[in-house]
Amino acid sequence: MSSSYFESSHLLWQNPQPQHANVEIFRRMVNRKRGLDLKDYHDFHRYSIENYSFWEDAWQHLRIIYSVPPQKVITEGTIPNVPIWFPGARLNYAENLLWRNDDSIACTAGGELGRVTDISFRELRLKVRDMASAMRANGLQIGDRVAAVVTNSIESVVLALATASIGAIYSSTATDMGTEGILDRYRQIQPKFLFFETEIMYAGKIVDLRDKVSAVINGLHDHGLKCAVLLPSTITGKEYDNVPKTTALGKFLATGTGSNSELVFEQLPFNHPLYILYSSGTSGPPKCIVHSAGGVLMQTLKDQRMFFDMKEGDTLFQFTTTGWMMWNFMVSCLASGCRMILYDGSPFHPTLEAYLKFISDVGVTHWGTSPRFLAEVKGRKLSPLKIASFQGLRALAVTGAVVTAPLFDWAHKEFDGKLYFVSTSGGTDVCSAFVAGVPSLPVYAGEIQAKTLGMAVEVFDENGKNIEHTGQAGELVCTKPHPSLPIMLWGDTPDGKKLRDTYFNYYPGIWRQGDFMAVNPKTKGIVILGRSDGVLNPNGVRFGSGEIYTVMEKFNTIVEDCICVGQRRPNIDEHERVLLFLKMRPGNKFTTKLEKDIRHSIRTSLSARHVPAYIFEVEDIPVTINGKKIEIAVKQIVSGSNLKPSGTVANPESLKLYYKYKEIEKVAHATGAETRAKL
Numbered sequence: 001m002s003s004s005y006f007e008s009s010h011l012l013w014q015n016p017q018p019q020h021a022n023v024e025i026f027r028r029m030v031n032r033k034r035g036l037d038l039k040d041y042h043d044f045h046r047y048s049i050e051n052y053s054f055w056e057d058a059w060q061h062l063r064i065i066y067s068v069p070p071q072k073v074i075t076e077g078t079i080p081n082v083p084i085w086f087p088g089a090r091l092n093y094a095e096n097l098l099w100r101n102d103d104s105i106a107c108t109a110g111g112e113l114g115r116v117t118d119i120s121f122r123e124l125r126l127k128v129r130d131m132a133s134a135m136r137a138n139g140l141q142i143g144d145r146v147a148a149v150v151t152n153s154i155e156s157v158v159l160a161l162a163t164a165s166i167g168a169i170y171s172s173t174a175t176d177m178g179t180e181g182i183l184d185r186y187r188q189i190q191p192k193f194l195f196f197e198t199e200i201m202y203a204g205k206i207v208d209l210r211d212k213v214s215a216v217i218n219g220l221h222d223h224g225l226k227c228a229v230l231l232p233s234t235i236t237g238k239e240y241d242n243v244p245k246t247t248a249l250g251k252f253l254a255t256g257t258g259s260n261s262e263l264v265f266e267q268l269p270f271n272h273p274l275y276i277l278y279s280s281g282t283s284g285p286p287k288c289i290v291h292s293a294g295g296v297l298m299q300t301l302k303d304q305r306m307f308f309d310m311k312e313g314d315t316l317f318q319f320t321t322t323g324w325m326m327w328n329f330m331v332s333c334l335a336s337g338c339r340m341i342l343y344d345g346s347p348f349h350p351t352l353e354a355y356l357k358f359i360s361d362v363g364v365t366h367w368g369t370s371p372r373f374l375a376e377v378k379g380r381k382l383s384p385l386k387i388a389s390f391q392g393l394r395a396l397a398v399t400g401a402v403v404t405a406p407l408f409d410w411a412h413k414e415f416d417g418k419l420y421f422v423s424t425s426g427g428t429d430v431c432s433a434f435v436a437g438v439p440s441l442p443v444y445a446g447e448i449q450a451k452t453l454g455m456a457v458e459v460f461d462e463n464g465k466n467i468e469h470t471g472q473a474g475e476l477v478c479t480k481p482h483p484s485l486p487i488m489l490w491g492d493t494p495d496g497k498k499l500r501d502t503y504f505n506y507y508p509g510i511w512r513q514g515d516f517m518a519v520n521p522k523t524k525g526i527v528i529l530g531r532s533d534g535v536l537n538p539n540g541v542r543f544g545s546g547e548i549y550t551v552m553e554k555f556n557t558i559v560e561d562c563i564c565v566g567q568r569r570p571n572i573d574e575h576e577r578v579l580l581f582l583k584m585r586p587g588n589k590f591t592t593k594l595e596k597d598i599r600h601s602i603r604t605s606l607s608a609r610h611v612p613a614y615i616f617e618v619e620d621i622p623v624t625i626n627g628k629k630i631e632i633a634v635k636q637i638v639s640g641s642n643l644k645p646s647g648t649v650a651n652p653e654s655l656k657l658y659y660k661y662k663e664i665e666k667v668a669h670a671t672g673a674e675t676r677a678k679l
C-alpha cells in the first residue's frame with residue numbers, strides 16, 4: 001500500500017479568529033449546558049459520536065422550528081440499523097425554510113442570458129402558497145410523489161417547498177437527463193404530479209423539450225401520473241399548452257385559491273419522507289434513496305453552519321443542477337436566513353469570465369463548486385481576481401471529486417490567501433457530508449480537515465479492521481447511525497433488504513460508503529482517493545485513482561482531462577493492469593515526451609508500482625451529468641463487459657471509444673503505446 005498520500009500536504013490557511021466560528025460557539029454552548037470541558041474540535045467530534053445527546057444539542061442550537069417537541073432523541077425502527085430519530089416530534093421542512101417572511105432577498109436567479117432576478121422571502125412564501133394551493137386543489141396529498149424535470153430556478157425552489165409544505169415527496173432531475181434516464185427513475189417512484197420545462201437555453205443553444213415531455217408522459221402511462229404541468233419557456237416566458245395530456249403552469253395555478261388561501265405547513269414526524277434522490281445508475285438501475293425531512297434539515301443546517309460557517313445574511317452560490325444532491329443541500333440555507341444564488345446554464349457561456357464576474361457581482365460569500373471547474377479555470381490560466389473583485393467572498397467550498405493539493409495551492413494563491421477553502425465529501429446516500437472543512441482548524445493543502453460532527457467515520461481494511469491510525473487507505477465506513485440515513489429505498493421490501501444489501505452487508509451492520517480514504521496520523525486530515533469500486537490493484541498494491549489525478553494536475557494546461565482505471569480480464573490476465581487515458585486540450589499533442597514526463601512524475605511522486613501499464617490518448621472522457629468521471633463503466637468495458645450506457649451518462653457516445661481496449665495488446669501495438677511503455 002502507498003504511504004504517499006500526505007507527502008504534499010502542507011499548512012495553507014489558519015483562521016485569524018477561530019473563536020468566532022459557529023462551530024466554536026456551538027462547542028462552548030455544549031460545554032456550558034453539559035458541564036463538559038471539550039477543549040477543541042476533535043474533543044467535540046468525539047463527544048458528538050459517543051453521545052446521542054449531541055443531536056439534542058444540535059436540535060436546540062440549530063433552532064429547529066417544531067410544533068410538538070420530540071419525546072427522546074432516538075428509538076429503534078423497523079429496518080435494522082435504521083433507527084427513528086426524534087420520535088413524537090412534529091415539524092415541517094418548508095416551514096423551517098420560510099420563517100423569514102420579510103423583504104430581504106431569498107433567491108437571486110441568473111443564467112447565460114445575463115438576466116438577474118431577485119425574490120424576497122415574503123414573495124417566495126407567497127409563491128409557495130399559490131403553488132401549494134393549486135397542488136392541493138388538484139388532489140396532492142401527504143406521501144404522494146411530485147416529480148420535476150426542471151432548471152435551477154426560483155420555480156424549482158417553489159415546487160420543492162410547496163410539495164414539502166403538504167408533506168408530499170419531491171424528486172427532481174436536470175433537464176439534460178435523457179428520456180430513458182428520467183423514466184428509469186420516475187417509473188419506480190410513480191409520481192402523481194410531473195412538472196416539466198418546455199424550452200431552455202444551454203451553452204447558447206435553445207433546447208425545445210416538448211418531445212421529451214411527450215415521451216416521458218407516454219412512458220409513465222399506467223404509472224399513476226394524474227397531472228403534468230408545463231413550465232413557461234425560460235427564455236421568452238411563453239406558456240406552451242399544445243402538448244397532449246399537459247396543463248400550462250398559469251392555468252394550473254389558476255385552479256388554486258391563490259391569495260384567498262393560507263400557506264398551511266402540515267405538521268409531520270421528523271422522519272417523514274421529503275426527497276427521493278438517486279444513485280448514479282451508471283452500473284445498474286438507479287436506486288431511489290428516500291430522505292427524511294428532519295434528517296435533511298438537521299444535517300444540511302449542521303454542515304452549512306458548522307463547516308461552511310454560514311451566518312444569517314450570507315449568500316450561498318452552489319453550482320449545481322436540480323439533479324444532484326447539492327441542489328437539495330443548497331436549498332436548506334434559507335433556514336439560516338441566507339440568500340441563495342440559482343444559476344442556470346453553462347459556466348462557459350457566453351464566457352467563463354462572464355460567469356466569474358456574475359458570481360462576484362451578486363455578492364456571493366460562500367461559493368460551492370467542483371474541483372473539475374477550478375481545474376478548468378487553472379488550466380486556462382485565468383486569474384479570477386483579475387476578472388472581478390470577489391469582495392465579500394469568504395469561503396470556497398469544493399465537492400464532487402478528489403481535490404488535489406496543487407488545486408488547493410492554486411485557489412489559495414489566486415484569492416490572495418484570504419479564503420477558507422472547504423473540501424467536503426459525503427454523498428447522495430446521506431444528503432450531507434461525512435468529512436469537511438472545519439473553520440477553526442488549520443487547512444492543509446490536499447487534506448479535508450476533519451470528520452463532521454455526529455458522523456462516526458472510520459477507515460476499515462478488507463477484513464473490517466480499523467486501520468485509521470496507520471495512515472493507510474481503506475473503506476470509508478460509518479459505524480453509528482445519524483439522522484440523514486436514508487429512511488428507505490423506494491420499492492424495497494418492508495424489512496429493508498435492498499437498503500441493507502446496498503449499505504450494511506459488506507461489513508455486517510456497518511455503513512460502507514463506497515469511498516476509499518486515509519487519515520493523516522499527524523494532522524488528522526483526510527484524503528478521499530476515489531470510489532472504492534474503482535480502486536486500482538496492480539500486483540497487489542492498492543491505490544486510488546485520485547493519487548494519479550493529483551500527479552496529472554501538473555499537466556493540466558496540456559491535458560484537459562484524464563481517467564485512470566484497472567483492467568482485469570478474467571481467464572486472460574493474471575494481474576490487474578492500470579490504464580491511463582488522456583484527453584488533450586485543443587492545440588496540444590500527445591507526444592512520446594509527454595508520456596515520458598507523466599511516467600516520470602508518477603514514479604517519483606508515488607512509486608514505480610503506480611506507473612500505468614499503458615497511456616493512451618482518447619477523444620473524450622465519460623462523465624455523469626453531474627460531471628463525475630465514470631471509472632466503473634470504463635473499467636468494466638476495458639475488462640470485457642458490454643455495457644448499455646444509462647441515462648446518467650452526459651456523453652454516452654464516449655463509452656464506445658473504450659471497447660477496443662479489451663484487446664489491449666493489439667491497440668498497444670498499433671498505437672505505439674507498447675514501445676512507449678518501455679522507454
Ligand SMILES: CC(=O)CC(=O)O
Pocket residue numbers: 325326399400401424425426427428432433
Ligand atoms: C457532498 C458530496 O460528496 C457531493 C457528491 O460528491 O455527490
